[in-house]
Amino acid sequence: MRPYRNTGLAIGLACTWALAVPAVRSAETVKAPEVPAKTVQEMKDFLRSKLVADIDFSGTVQDTEGKPLDDVRMLVVVGDRKGKRYENHTVSRTFTLKYPDTVLCDVYFSKAGYYEEERRFNTSSGLGVTGVSKDGDALIAPEGFVVALEPIGPATPMLSFKPDCEFRITGEWRVNQLVVEKDGKRELQKSPVWHKLDMTGKGVDALPPYCPYVRADVQDGRIALAEKPLHRTTIHGTETWRPEQTPAGVYLGISGPGNGLVLFDPGPERKLQPRIEMRAMKEAPETGYTQEILLDQTQDLYGYFYLKIGDWYGKGYIVLNVKCGASDPTRLGSVLTTLWIQPDGSRNVRSMK
DSSP states (O other), rough: OOOOOHHHHHHHHHIIITTOOOOOOOTTSSSSOOOOHHHHHHHHHHHHHHHEEEEEEEEEETTTOOBBOOOEEEEEEEEEETTTEEEEEBSSSSEEEEEEEEEEEEEEEEEEEEEEEEESTTTTBBOOOEEETTTSSSSOOSSSSEEEEBBBBSOOOOEEOOOOOBBBBBSEEEEEEEEEEEEEEEEEEEEEEEEEOOOOOOOGGGGGGOOOOEEEEEEEEEEOSSSSEEEEEEEEEEEEEEEGOOOEEEEEEEEEOOOOEEEEEOOOOOOOOOOHGGGGGOOOOOOOOBBBEEEEEOOOOOOEEEEEEEEEEEEEEEOOOOOOOSSTTTBBOOOOOOEOOOOOSSSOOOOOO
């Protein structure tokens, strides 16, 4: 996966102040108070200590069984006083990273037949400071650093879907039917069949079969709300949802008999990237599916599940950010769900990248 996040602000701040770029004076018409040189220097030193690091170490690249790997592509994304740049290298068994005065250094290791691995080196990441360099900057130089690439294994292409999942107590729902029945046979659709249905006064049993959906608990003609604030632990700290925007219960399901979902727990060490966390979902279970699953929105960002729909198995995730409509207490806000379904009918749901 190639980097795409916006790092301009961090690089700009660090490079302007921390890397001794001259301060910008105010316009002649605006007389700003003089800032003592000591104060400016202290600010530069502070920013350097928080944002800037020297990276200088060597590591090993191998497979998950400890076998050293040759001809591994190493893409390095560096942010320093020169801006942001990309460097491509081919390494065998060992690699060296030597980059002074960096704000960020993201490294991507890839080889045909293996999943790509990413490592981020900066002063705030888990791969952070190990000491102080000669010029006083933070030093990132871990000892015995190993990158292990996991073999992809017997993965085959799957069909991808991003179904509409609307919920309104009154009015129309847009839903996607992923399987249709013709002449007594089921057919998995490469492009889903779209339905726009008046669901006023109806339950999910009124939906056509094979449609992913979401629903909320309802009370007195409104979405039932949580009794107290919901607290979520995120990578940015604790996030709190007010009760008036938090549904008491939100469910994800697939309409029709025999279809269903099984929750998947990615474990305590969350990567917070579906592409990476779903690599552990290699084979869908044969049994244990229920038509609906209750979403735990105290979890950070993503919920994962296996699915069975008609004669096919798959896997998917949902963004755990399902709230009540901003101005309408009878509907849910936007729901983002992504599914992958194995078209050959097997339970092999290995990711290809």
